Structures are given as structure tokens and as C-alpha cells.
Amino acid sequence: MKIALVGYGKMGKEIEKIALDRGHEIVSKIDVTSSDSFDDDSFKSADVAIEFTRPEAAFNNYQNCFKNNVPVVSGTTGWLDQLPAIEKACKEDGQTFFYASNFSLGVNIFFEINKQLAKIMNKVKEYDVSMEEVHHTQKLDEPSGTAITLAEGIINNLERKNNWTLDTAKEDEINIKAIREGQVPGIHTIKYDSPVDEIVIHHSAKSRQGFALGAVLAAEFTQGKKGMLNMKDLLNF
């Protein structure tokens, strides 16, 4: 496949290695200081663009890809207020957009365990739930996109929770503590605490390889498909 990389930072570079290992060709690398652009024939020749940039840049990048009818796989977090416009472009203009707050297989298994545990907790009122996420100090958004997906998984399955907050939680809210330290690729912990014990589920990424492999598998999955795609479509959980 011909792949365009939009964003050639930590994730772009990791994705490049895995894409080349899997026999793909990188036809364009667009970043703020690169000479490659969305107007180049090389970009237009791409079968898919893989976008990992920053929250305020992502939406404009998607539009530039769609203008050239290049399908997009994106993992950039912190832009989801603009999701309706992307859904419209897919529905009305036949574009292809694959999004995941976290592309790692392990985290997507963790998402499912989180939902199941939340369902069980409807029957056990003694437990209160909270979350902690830890990432490297260059991360721009908080809480992480993954933490928001986990919180939504709880809110949609546990009747006594309706919202999440980074501040002190009210009874119907989940407190998320966001910690930024060192070079941590990503740690997410969910704790159910009762007067007599605690139950903890935890995912810790050892590197960015898992995210990058998931993004390349997603790019392969977009071929011949239209519309909005996600990890549930890819993994068939």
C-alpha cells in the first residue's frame, strides 16, 4: 500500500518502521517543517493517510486529505468536538475515516473488560470508581483520549455514574487523575474501592509499538471501505 504520513513525530516515525516492515511504501511525510505537501502528486497517489499530529491541527489535516479523496486513519486526541463534521463528510461525500483514541490491541481488550466490570458493579453499590492515567510530559491534552473512552465505557454501563471530571468528583461523577512524568508511553488504571477492599484493572504500554502496529493494521483495513471505521470493526470483539 502507498501510505502518506501526516505528522512525523514520535508516532509518525514508529508507524514508518512498522509500515516498511510490512511491505508498504511511504509516499509522503507531511510535517510543519517538511517540504512535502497535500498538493503534491505523491500525496494524491496515497491509498491512505495516517495522521498523528496535535489536537488543533488534526481537523484541518483531515479536510486536506478528504479534498484529495485520500482515506484517513487518525489517532490524534483532543479534537472530538469537531467529529460531527467528519461524520458528515463520510456520509455525504463518501469519505473514509478510521479513528481510535488508542490503537493498541491490549488497550482495546482493556476497554471491553472495563465495560463488563462496570456492568457487574450495577449490582454492587458499595464500590466507587476512579481512574488514573500517566503519560510523558510532552503530552498536550488531559485527560488522555484513552481515559475519556474508558470513562465513557463506565458511564454507558454503570447507572450511578453520569460524567467524568478532573476535579473533585460528585457522587455521580468519575474522578480522573492525569499525571505527566518522564517518558511514560501510557498507563491507565481503574479502581473500584469499597470499605473492605479494592478491585484494580490496569494497562501499561511498554513502548509506542502497540499503538503504531494498530494504526498500520487499521490503514490496511480501510482498503475498499467507505465511511466511519473503528477498532470494533477491525478486531470484531
Ligand SMILES: NC(=O)c1ccc[n+]([C@@H]2O[C@H](COP(=O)([O-])OP(=O)(O)OC[C@H]3O[C@@H](n4cnc5c(N)ncnc54)[C@H](O)[C@@H]3O)[C@@H](O)[C@H]2O)c1
Ligand atoms: N490513538 C493512539 O493510539 C495514540 C497513540 C499515541 C499518540 N496518540 C496521539 O497522537 C498525537 C501525536 O502523538 P505523538 O506522540 O506522535 O506527538 P509528537 O509531538 O511526537 O508528534 C506530532 C508531530 O505532528 C507535527 N505537526 C504539528 N502540527 C502539524 C500540522 N499542522 N501538520 C502536520 N504535522 C504537524 C509536529 O511537528 C510533530 O512532529 C497526539 O494527539 C497523541 O495524543 C494517539
Ligand SMILES: O=C(O)C1=N[C@H](C(=O)O)CCC1
Ligand atoms: O502519547 C500520547 O499522547 C498518547 N495518546 C493517546 C491518548 O491520549 O490516549 C494514546 C496513548 C498515548
